[in-house]
Amino acid sequence: MAVRWLREEAIRTAGLVDPEPDAKWLRGGRAVLVSPTPGSPDVPQVLRDWADDEALQGAAMAVLAKREFFHFYTSDGQTGYSLSAMPLPVGFAGDWAAEIGAPSTA
Template sequence: MIVVSLGGDAHRAVLLGRARVGTPEDAAAWLRGEALRLAVRLDPGPRTRWAAPGLVHPVRGPGPDAPTAMRAWAECPEQVRGVRALLAQGHPYTRRFQDPGGSWYELTAAPAENAGDPMNQPSPDVPRCEATGQVTQIVAELAMDVTRTAGAQPRSRIRCALAPHLTYEHQGIVRELSGGGGHVWGTFGAAVPVWRVRVAPPCPHWAGAAPCGLYDDHPGACVPARTSEPA
């Protein structure tokens, strides 16, 4: 089974978590744990260990409250049993929690054959992060020196090769390598030039709906490479 958590608004959706689990019981447990994880990060409770006593206290505002709804859903045994039963019958399950301003958080579980698994299906229409970064002279020299593989000259400016993501780090291709050698990838931030480079293969063609596993600390989902535009 595939289990997924998403967050978004009227303009875009962002992958927050994704896993493959074995049984409906595992899927329901993952969704419950993910709901509590997101709720705590969005709205820490008064007993949060990192906060001094009295620093965090309940405040009730108008409109929907996604963290409270996620806590209530996760702590309701009947809800969790219902999810397990639905999944055991081979049906998918989706639950969306609305927040003020049109933002939302969504939990989904489905049998792998019905989940639109991005591990097996290309996603050619994934939106792309619009961030761009500058490649300084010292970084360009580093991109030349970091590998002995022949390739193109470093670019002076790169575009993020990820789908829209929540982290402050962006990834782009500083230098194309020859003969299947991959790319020299660069890490940059908002108004911050490329500060790190590494050699890695191109993102897999199926990427776009989940972190592609290019390397361990990859910050987001890749967009499939298109030869008609620079990465």
């Protein structure tokens, strides 16, 4: 679930940084095309590429499955964009399941 959320956040962030010209939230507003810093990556495209790459998402899942911190970072030379997730123990889940009568997974 965490990687799915990170994927959606990557897409959402890319859309905020580089919106479609007909984006509803731009209606009536002013959008100004800004050239990227020479030599810097196209951050919205980097985020979209990560969101479309199943191998990179699989690597993120592998990191999280080992109970390790996952961090993806990109920058355009002026602003950094970060996606991160960390597994947290949820000891309450077993108690909650028992309380509602869910079958035990133990």
